[in-house]
Amino acid sequence: MSKFKKKGGNELPAISTASLPDIVFMLLFFFMVATVMRDNSLKIKNNLPSASEVEKLEKKNLVMFIYAGAPSEAYKGAGTESRIQLNDKFAEPKDIASFIASERATKREEELDYLITALKVDKETNMGLVSDIEQELRKVNALKINYTTKKGSDMK
Amino acid sequence: MAKRSAPEVNAGSMADIAFLLLIFFLVTTTIAVDSGINTKLPPITEETPPIKKQKNIFTVQMSADGQLLVEEKLMDIKDLRQAALEFIDNGGGQGDDKCTYCSGKKDPKSSDNPKAAVISITHVRGTEYGPFITAYDQLAGAYTILRNKYAQKKYNRSFTEMEVAIKKPGSEYLSKKLKAKIDEVKEAYPRIISKAEPK
Numbered sequence: 281m282s283k284f285k286k287k288g289g290n291e292l293p294a295i296s297t298a299s300l301p302d303i304v305f306m307l308l309f310f311f312m313v314a315t316v317m318r319d320n321s322l323k324i325k326n327n328l329p330s331a332s333e334v335e336k337l338e339k340k341n342l343v344m345f346i347y348a349g350a351p352s353e354a355y356k357g358a359g360t361e362s363r364i365q366l367n368d369k370f371a372e373p374k375d376i377a378s379f380i381a382s383e384r385a386t387k388r389e390e391e392l393d394y395l396i397t398a399l400k401v402d403k404e405t406n407m408g409l410v411s412d413i414e415q416e417l418r419k420v421n422a423l424k425i426n427y428t429t430k431k432g433s434d435m436k
Numbered sequence: 437m438a439k440r441s442a443p444e445v446n447a448g449s450m451a452d453i454a455f456l457l458l459i460f461f462l463v464t465t466t467i468a469v470d471s472g473i474n475t476k477l478p479p480i481t482e483e484t485p486p487i488k489k490q491k492n493i494f495t496v497q498m499s500a501d502g503q504l505l506v507e508e509k510l511m512d513i514k515d516l517r518q519a520a521l522e523f524i525d526n527g528g529g530q531g532d533d534k535c536t537y538c539s540g541k542k543d544p545k546s547s548d549n550p551k552a553a554v555i556s557i558t559h560v561r562g563t564e565y566g567p568f569i570t571a572y573d574q575l576a577g578a579y580t581i582l583r584n585k586y587a588q589k590k591y592n593r594s595f596t597e598m599e600v601a602i603k604k605p606g607s608e609y610l611s612k613k614l615k616a617k618i619d620e621v622k623e624a625y626p627r628i629i630s631k632a633e634p635k
Contacts, residue, residue, distance in 0.1 A: 301450035308458050329566040331573035333580055334471040343470075398470060401565050407498075408561030410568075411633055418477050427569060428472035 323358070324349035324365050329403045330432035337426060342394050344383045344422075346376065348409055349402030362405040364413065373409075376416040396424040473569070473576060475629070492547050494523045494555045498571060500562030516571060520578035522546070524553045524625065537586060537624060550582070550625045558632045572629070579627045587621045595621050 326349050337343055347365040351358040355370075364371045366379045384392060397417060401410055417425065496516070497505040504511045506519055527538025529548030538549065547553035555575055559568055583595040591598070595618070602614050 296447075297451065298447040301447065301454045304451055304454040304458065308454070329569040331473055331569055331576075333473055333573050333576040335474050337470045337472065396474075398472065400470075403564065403566035405565040406561055407559045407563040407565060407568055410565060411561070414477055414631075415633070418480050421479065423477040423479060424474070425477060426470075426472040426474050427572070428470050429569060429573075431471060433570075433573075 321368060322347060322365065323351060323355045323368075323370065324363060325352050325402050325404075326400055327403050328400060328428060328430050331427075331429040332431070332433050334429055334431055335426075337396070337398060337428070339394070342387070342391060342396060343426075344380065344395060344397045345400060346379075346397060346413060347400045348405050348413065350404065362402070362409050364409070373412040373416050376413060377420045380417070380420045380422050395422065396426055397422050398426045398428045400428045473572065475631075478630075488552075488554060489548075491528075491545055492552045492554060494520060494547070494553065496555065496557045496571065496575070498557070498559040498563045498568060500560050502564060502567035504571065513567075513570060513574065517574040517578050517581075520555060520575050521581060523555075524550050524578060525582055526553075537589075539585075551623075554628045554630055556630045556632060572631075575629055576627065579625055582625045583621050586624050587617075590621075591617055 324347055326347060348362055349365075350360055350362050351370075358370055364373065364376070366375060371379070380397075384395065387395065399410065399413065414425070417423070495505075495507055499505070504513060504516060506516065511519065522540060523546055524540075525538050526540035526543055526546040527535030527549055528540075528542050528544045528546050529535055529552070533548040533552065535549035540546075557568075557572065557575065580596065587593060587595040587598060598614060598618055598621075602611065602618065
């Protein structure tokens with residue numbers, strides 16, 4: 281029971297685990313960077329309607345998104361009429377053809393038949409605009425569409 | 437004064453904290469899967485479509501304020517599915533058009549058989565998207581009910597359940613037999629909902 285412990289025996293020093301967090305963080309960062317979350321920042325209101333007869337949109341990379349709705353608060357300058365949004369920009373119906381063409385160009389040839397266009401349209405949009413979009417899609421032969429909805433029912 | 441070295445902070449548990457964070461985020465992150473009603477647009481063709489008998493067409497018109505005019509009569513959205521269901525499953529056809537599996541009223545003034553029955557939904561430019569989707573959903577729902585009933589009778593399981601089974605990895609995953617059954621049910625009650633351009 282000596283008051284002063286002898287410093288440092290002959291035992292092996294413990295392996296420092298201080299770098300383990302670094303390794304874990306490296307993994308974390310790798311996954312954070314490698315995960316692509318494809319999400320357009322929306323410039324429009326996008327309150328989707330609800331429906332019960334829904335099917336899941338699988339194969340995210342084969343989906344082209346077209347958004348429509350009235351411009352949100354921050355983009356009041358664009359008017360109050362419903363607008364189409366492609367990628368990050370407001371667009372006119374005539375821009376859809378080139379949008380579809382550019383999307384198709386990024387896909388492999390054998391995937392083209394499975395491409396599906398998801399229409400994310402705000403509840404309060406006029407059907408006129410939706411019809412315009414559909415007409416443009418028909419012109420470029422992008423016939424598979426999906427009216428994206430929430431699950432549930434709007435029935436009162 | 438004796439030189440004192442600062443005590444070393446034990447960093448061994450840092451890894452545990454980092455792992456805890458990693459696992460927490462792994463568990464809580466839900467990658468949102470979009471879902472919606474799938475449909476196909478008609479291709480643009482030069483040829484005029486074949487003329488259908490009026491009794492085989494079920495017309496649904498929507499006004500700008502979301503009111504429904506079904507077969508020229510004002511109808512509440514609550515009754516739409518039942519009305520569509522009765523129309524599709526009517527089976528009033530004779531001879532070649534006879535429907536052997538329909539359980540409807542066999543009204544000669546309504547549709548011949550589900551394969552000939554067409555639901556036509558029209559709207560004006562001012563109709564809102566929300567009510568339109570609700571109506572479309574009701575119409576699609578009528579087909580689902582009929583398909584379920586048919587599948588239940590023939591294969592003793594519901595159509596919805598069959599569709600789930602073929603997508604879920606397991607004994608029936610992508611099985612050809614199940615696919616044939618699903619196609620057969622779809623063939624019996626093809627979902628023909630025509631969406632006309634607004635005038």
